[in-house]
Amino acid sequence: MDKFKHLIYTVEDQIAIITFNRPKYLNALNSEMLKELSDVTDHIGADASIRAVILTGAGEKAFVAGADIAEMRSKNAMEGRKFSQFGNWVLSKLENLPQPVIAAINGFALGGGCELALACDIRIASTRAKLGQPEVILGIMPGFGGSQRLPRLVGLGIAKELLFTGDMITADRAREIGLINHVVEPSELLTKAKEIAGNIAAKSPLGVQFSKKAVNEGFDLDLERSLSLETEMFGMLFSTEDQKEGMTAFLEKRKPVYQGK
CATH class of the missing domain: 3.90.226.10 (2-enoyl-CoA Hydratase; Chain A, domain 1)
Structure with missing residues (x-):
């Protein structure tokens, strides 16, 4: 820069x-x-x-x-x-x-x-x-x-x-x-x-980013809509490589290597 x-x-x-x-x-x-x-x-x-x-x-x-x-x-x-x-x-x-x-x-x-x-x-x-x-x-x-x-x-x-x-x-x-x-x-x-x-x-970049977005966007919503937002974002993460790597690493008892994808 x-x-x-x-x-x-x-x-x-x-x-x-x-x-x-x-x-x-x-x-x-x-x-x-x-x-x-x-x-x-x-x-x-x-x-x-x-x-x-x-x-x-x-x-x-x-x-x-x-x-x-x-x-x-x-x-x-x-x-x-x-x-x-x-x-x-x-x-x-x-x-x-x-x-x-x-x-x-x-x-x-x-x-x-x-x-x-x-x-x-x-x-x-x-x-x-x-x-x-x-x-x-x-x-x-x-x-x-x-x-x-x-x-x-x-x-x-x-x-x-x-x-x-x-x-x-x-x-x-x-x-x-x-x-x-x-x-x-x-x-x-x-x-x-x-x-x-x-x-x-050291954590999943996408997991962290989605968590931040869920908190920021859901904070001023009523509980029903904020829970719906959380559910949608939770589901989206299951389409990512981070989710596959994180859960595989946990089961294999090793440290995950996240790519943010």
Whole structure:
């Protein structure tokens, strides 16, 4: 891929790692960075060799400290609406990648940074991480999905408190409310993220992708329709080489070799 201005993109052992790289500005999301994130998301989605994705931030202070306030400050109502539309479009693309996405939150994940983490499948935080949706402090509200994804993850009451107060919370509190899966020491953050990503990468790519799709698409359906969706996807997997390899390997007591087909 072409070199990015605001992102560092690497691939290790079928795991794509995206590092937000504006440490001088605490990795704040501006339009250029969102465009680069959109481009790298398209690339990952088209690369079947990538089994999992990790997002993290450059420097020790921030994952992504929020959207770029300097860029937003002078926007009018129409421009603000377009910025929200663009951010939501990019984060939805990330959320709907076939591969699982892990946020490795090394510092501040506020506003747009918290919304970015919410669009990931799994969230790991260092002990120094701080999370929150402080938009009301700036006279606005979340614009990249925070008002919708946060209550779906932590429940209405806790989400409303965070949204209405704009308060930051610690990594431990975020884990208590279900916003974070794991909290680790800063030195262990990427190791833990790579451990989980590697565990995922060792499994059937199609089984993992179908599981993600079933959860995402079935979450807002009624139970009858979501179960029907699961049944259809379960059946489709029996037409794949992954299913044949996985079950044969189990019966032969050996490790499966998945091709994602």
